[in-house]
Amino acid sequence: FRKEYSKAYDALLKSGELDPKNVDAVYNLGNVAYELGRYGTAGKYMEQAYNMRGKDRTTEMCYAAAAAYYQAKQYGNAARMCQKLISSGAVFQKTGYIELSAIVLSENKQGGEAKKLMQEALNRNPANMRYWQILANVSMSQGDYVTLAMALEVTYALQPPKREKWLELANIY
Numbered sequence: 610f611r612k613e614y615s616k617a618y619d620a621l622l623k624s625g626e627l628d629p630k631n632v633d634a635v636y637n638l639g640n641v642a643y644e645l646g647r648y649g650t651a652g653k654y655m656e657q658a659y660n661m662r663g664k665d666r667t668t669e670m671c672y673a674a675a676a677a678y679y680q681a682k683q684y685g686n687a688a689r690m691c692q693k694l695i696s697s698g699a700v701f702q703k704t705g706y707i708e709l710s711a712i713v714l715s716e717n718k719q720g721g722e723a724k725k726l727m728q729e730a731l732n733r734n735p736a737n738m739r740y741w742q743i744l745a746n747v748s749m750s751q752g753d754y755v756t757l758a759m760a761l762e763v764t765y766a767l768q769p770p771k772r773e774k775w776l777e778l779a780n781i782y
Contacts, residue, residue, distance in 0.1 A: 614644045632661045636670065639677065648681035656690060668699040672706055675713065684717040695726060704739055711743050720751040738767045754781055 621638040624631065639654030655674035659666050675690035691710040694700040700710050707730050714723035727744040734740060745760035758781045764770075765778065 612644075614641050617641045618645060630661070632658050635661060639673070643673075643677050643680075648677045649683055652677035652681060652683065652686055652690075656686075659690075668694065668697075668702060668706070671699070672703075672709065676709060679709065679713055679716075684713060687713040688717040688719060700726070701730065701733060704737070707740065708743055711747050715747050715750045720747060723747045724751075724753075724756070736767065738764055741767070758782055 618638065618641045621634055621641060624634040625638060628634065635654050636658035639651045639658060642648075642654060643651035652674050655670060655677055659670040659674055662670065671690055671693050675687045675694070678684075678687035678690060687709075691700070691713045694706055694710055700706045707726065711723045711726055714720070714726065724744070724747055727740060727747060730740045731737070731744065741760045741764040745757050745764065748754070748757035748760060758778060761778050761781070765774065
């Protein structure tokens with residue numbers, strides 16, 4: 610609570626040595642590692658806690674591990690955690706889960722999976738402008754300018770942009 614993360618990290622490491630089955634200590638170790646900017650380590654501990662929880666694991670724990678791995682640019686690990694969100698259907702609980710999953714899959718050279726996720730999200734909520742923007746970003750990263758242009762057109766229909774954005778769309782065409 611005093612934001613002395615280095616001291617907290619050391620204490621949580623000792624706690625883990627004394628009681629390696631303490632899920633809360635492992636998860637908190639991940640959170641403190643994240644605060645210290647040790648994102649890969651944070652992801653490792655968060656994933657470990659997620660796996661230790663069994664039936665009591667939460668979607669938020671899975672998302673936090675994926676986000677930490679993403680921050681560490683460990684896209685394979687992040688994609689593995691995002692696949693857990695996707696396969697459970699929990700990815701559709703929050704826009705942030707969908708956004709992270711699509712970005713991670715795209716970064717991990719799984720653009721087809723990212724597009725499939727966005728198509729499912731749009732089937733569930735076709736008026737969500739953010740989903741169209743995410744689809745546009747995924748399409749741009751793949752060089753799929755047809756889908757990119759279509760997604761931007763829908764985005765602009767939902768909320769008209771400033772003049773210069775129309776020029777960007779024209780340049781895509």
